[in-house]
Amino acid sequence: SQQGEEDPQALSIQEGENATMNCSYKTSINNLQWYRQNSGRGLVHLILIRSNEREKHSGRLRVTLDTSKKSSSLLITASRAADTASYFCATVYQSYNTDKLIFGTGTRLQVFP
Amino acid sequence: DAMVIQNPRYQVTQFGKPVTLSCSQTLNHNVMYWYQQKSSQAPKLLFHYYDKDFNNEADTPDNFQSRRPNTSFCFLDIRSPGLGDAAMYLCATSKGSGAHEQYFGPGTRLTVT
Numbered sequence: 001s002q003q004g005e006e007d008p009q010a011l012s013i014q015e016g017e018n019a020t021m022n023c024s025y026k027t028s029i030n031n032l033q034w035y036r037q038n039s040g041r042g043l044v045h046l047i048l049i050r051s052n053e054r055e056k057h058s059g060r061l062r063v064t065l066d067t068s069k070k071s072s073s074l075l076i077t078a079s080r081a082a083d084t085a086s087y088f089c090a091t092v093y094q095s096y097n098t099d100k101l102i103f104g105t106g107t108r109l110q111v112f113p
Numbered sequence: 114d115a116m117v118i119q120n121p122r123y124q125v126t127q128f129g130k131p132v133t134l135s136c137s138q139t140l141n142h143n144v145m146y147w148y149q150q151k152s153s154q155a156p157k158l159l160f161h162y163y164d165k166d167f168n169n170e171a172d173t174p175d176n177f178q179s180r181r182p183n184t185s186f187c188f189l190d191i192r193s194p195g196l197g198d199a200a201m202y203l204c205a206t207s208k209g210s211g212a213h214e215q216y217f218g219p220g221t222r223l224t225v226t
Contacts (some may be wrong), residue, residue: 042218048214098168
């Protein structure tokens with residue numbers, strides 16, 4: 001299976017703390033994306049990092065990518081209760097006419113008020 | 114503004130009774146995807162359309178079929194649902210090949226009795 005793995009599987013923190021999630025993948029990539037999924041809902045795209053980028057920021061989100069180690073991390077700073085959700089990394093590989101996503105196993109984040 | 118719409122949000126069907134899930138989009142995207150997500154697991158790609166060009170994943174069971182009558186609509190047909198097909202079914206769209214994010218609908222939760 002090409003599926004990536006995420007670590008930790010579950011994370012519980014207090015509001016205001018930072019949350020770090022790690023993702024490892026198996027194949028060469030063009031880019032890697034992070035998605036959030038609230039309980040029982042669809043996924044929402046958070047950030048995309050290309051294979052030639054090492055770090056990217058978006059608001060309270062910071063993503064790093066280490067292609068030599070085939071790993072990525074997502075940092076959420078100053079967490080809020082509303083950040084409670086599952087977070088998935090997704091590696092992108094190209095089919096002949098489009099891109100396909102392979103999702104990691106996900107990290108369930110619980111932020112307590 | 115709703116961009117990817119899935120109906121119904123909840124569907125209950127009987128074992129072996131055909132069921133159709135629907136997805137529509139207002140983004141005019143070329144690509145539409147169907148994913149299956151079982152409880153506490155990552156979304157798994159079933160198939161996708163690039164315009165009218167259908168692409169089936171190798172491990173998608175024959176029990177699952179899809180139709181895309183026009184750019185806006187895409188249907189997932191399950192010919193003879195089994196208990197193991199109970200899951201959340203997610204529809205997504207993207208512009209096409211390249212570094213593009215996918216836009217997900219809210220999902221349809223299928224229960225098989």
